[in-house]
Amino acid sequence: MEWMTVTLAMYRKAFSRAAELTLKNWPVLGTVFVYSMVMAAAGLLVALLGVIGGFIMGLVWAACVGSFLYLVEMMVRTSRVSLDDFKRSFGVYLWEVMGVGFVFWLFFTFATPVLAALPNGMVILLCINLALFVFCNAVPELIYLGHSGSLALIVESYHFVLENWIEWFPANIAAAVLVYAVNALPLDGVLTWVQTGLGALLVYFAMVMRGLLFIELHGSTRRGRAFRHRMGS
DSSP states (O other): OHHHHHHHHHHHHHHHHHHHHHHHTGGGHHHHHHHHHHHHHHHHHSTTOHHHHHHHHHHHHHHHHHHHHHHHHHHHHHSOOOHHHHHHGGGTSHHHHHHHHHHHHHHHHHHHHHHHTSTTHHHHHHHHHHHHHHHTTTHHHHHHHTOOOHHHHHHHHHHHHHHHHHHHHHHHHHHHHHHHHHHTSOOOTTHHHHHHHHHHHHHHHHHHHHHHHHHHHTTOOHHHHHHHHHTTO
């Protein structure tokens, strides 16, 4: 089947290129430790600030997520990440991440109490969470490759997943299983640091792979991809 051949070729290209870029930019694994320290320090500083503290933690979390996405973007777009990239990364996608997070927070703030009061409310809520995970799965890539508003990002992700789910999810599941398998190894002592570092690299690998795969799929059709494959591109 030509579709399968084209998809597997696309996977080989995305996985091999992602592995190459991740190994080339291996110092990015240090950023995961930085994010952890920043979040821990922020948590201690705002612990007694109540609602304001929660808002500040949300900003810090969004800054760290935005920084991570910006570094992934640099790897996908330019093949390299520099210290200067890391220094300016925290504010690049801060408001995009905050916007999407606020939409979800607003929805669950009002929906959860209403659904919890229904006989099967928790089951419905679980189904909603699953649906959001599936149809909003491409939001991270759209943040740094699409640059749309919060609601538009969610809508675009829905359309992208609807059109490309059969190509998108197998590769993502395979990468997620790899990351989980490494993090689940029963190690202790010094080896836990090695495990954490390797896990960090694999997270970057998975996200870079997603970005490369997204570029291949977004705005294209199965017929168009099959034609490019036959032409050798």
